[in-house]
Amino acid sequence: MELVNLKESSDTASFSQAIVRGLGKNQGLYFPTAIPKLANMDQLLEKPFVERSVEVLHALIGDELGEGVLDDVVKEAFTFPAPVEKITDDIYTLELFHGPTLAFKDFGGRFMAQCLSRILDGKPVTILTATSGDTGAAVAHAFHGIENINVVILFPDGKISPLQEKLFSTLDGNIHTVAIDGDFDDCQALVKKAFDDQQMREELHLNSANSINISRLLAQVCYYFEAVSQIPEAERDNLVISVPSGNFGNLTAGLIAQAMGLPVKRFIAATNLNDTVPRYLKTGEWDPKKTVATMSNAMDVSQPNNWPRIEGMIERGYTDKALLKGESVDEQYTHLALRQLAQAGYTSEPHAAIAYRSLTHGMESGEKGLFLGTAHPAKFRETVENALGQPISLPKALADVAGEDSLAVKLSADYETLKKHIFDTLKGNA
Template sequence: MQLHNLKDETQQVSFVEAVKTGLGRNQGVFFPKSLTPIQDIDKLLDLDFVSRSSKILSHLIGDELPADTVAQMVQNAFNFDVKLVEVEKDIYCLELFHGPTLAFKDFGGRFMAECLAQFNQGEKVTILTATSGDTGAAVAHAFYNKPNIDVVILYPKGKISLAQQKLFTTLGNNIHCYAVDGSFDDCQSMVKQAFLDDEVKQKLGLNSANSINISRLVAQVCYYFEAIAQLPKEQRSKAHISVPSGNFGNVCAAMIGAVLGMPVAKLSATTNQNDTVPRFLQNKEWAPNDTLESLSNAMDVSKPNNWPRVQF
């Protein structure tokens, strides 16, 4: 899987390098230069979730990892249910809260942990991540007590729920948590700033488990295929997937799925009052405002990291 830095075309890396590097030069995110559709989608959709996810991820990663290695990583990471529930006629909800921390980010966090365990070969790693609520818990539990890995989590003080906070601040051991007097965007800026300091990066073996990291993003592609697979066959090509969007990683994963050949008629991304992207689409000016608080704190993001990937 060849990826390039969306802010520096000269930096081209493999999947393994991208996972281990996290963020590219000039704070650029990595993304595939091209995506090849998967052949025989109907046959793929007939598989069970773990088998299908293994094939999707092997297809994306390519020959960097043996197929049986990827299959074992997926089996270790995706060991909980994914349910498509009919809310009312022709309206479904994809339940992604059956993982250990009750959030869709369990998929990406756990697959990233499997990747780093496979790639690191005993090197000391520090995972530095910002959270608007659910990433922190998913990453903390995915990497809890993993050898040679420390996790540092920055979260906006007083702006996440107490339940979310307790899910990661009560673990201890290799999980270190810091409340930041500011917004999620402030936390995210601190993470990006740390990655600009080569001395800090080298000394700490710095990596990020935000959706900056490509391993988290590709893992999320898998559950969109599962949603389509659970629909009656005659409905699949008519599906309209609507994704609540804060940092825009989740809808980007759905877009990757569509490019790979997943049958879907329409994708929608919805934001709350932190509307940088809708305003950009209207007037072509990237003008983030101060982050506004809402009841959906995980969506309170005014500078979404994944927008360059969506735009590309």
């Protein structure tokens, strides 16, 4: 597999090189030089999830990891289902929260961990990543206890749900968490500065596990195929998929799946009040505003890192901008969508509720809709209970950490302060 840096076309990488580097030169994102078109789609969609995922990823990556290695990676990473549930006659949801940290990012986090541990073969590396909520837990659990890999996770202090934070800030050993006094964009900016710092890169062997890492992104392609495989065949050609969008890795993965031949009529990019992309799609002007804190905190992103990949796909003809619609949903309508889903007999959470609202607002006559359920509703217990006026129970993964103390260190959004903390913490361990 050949990948190219979208900012520096002379900077190319194999899949293995891109996983290890994370970002390319000038903070550029790696992206495939070509996206393969899959044949016999109907036969492919009849296969079991893991078997199909191996075939999809093999088409993208090839034999680079070695014979049989990709099969083993997928089998060890994708050990949980992604079921589709019917909400109404015309609307379905894809539940992506049945993994160990109850969020869609378990797919990408576990796939990356399995790939990287084999590629490094015992060489040291430091994973530095920012999270707006679910990435932190998925990455922490995927890499926890893996020898010679340290993980440093930055998150906006007080701006993710308490249970989201507990899922990763209570781990010890090779997992190190930092609560930054700022928003997610501040955390993301600190990560970018670290990757521009030669001393950090070389002495700590930096890598990132955000969706900027190509391995995370490619893993997410697989569950779009799983979603469509569960939709009645007669409805697939008119299927509209609404994706709750923050950093836009999830939507990028869906567009890659579509480019590979997956039958999806069009996509809806569903955001909260942080509506940079919906405004851009309507006006053609890229005008990020200051990030606004919302109940759908994992989407509180004003400058989505993955958007250049989508722009690259549009420029290369892999996707049609006209088939991508943006919808922004405010707090009032998010609450309303949660209640509407409950009235339909389905308990959801704010991010999926935004995707549901965007879908019902954006579907046309004769279309069928699917929205992505990216997290278990219990991860946003207080918000959901407030909206529905009734208690919800905690699954075991959350109940086990709810009473534990956070091990996160609080720091300002100052790069030199963060750099000193990381070196002091990891000295002799990286």
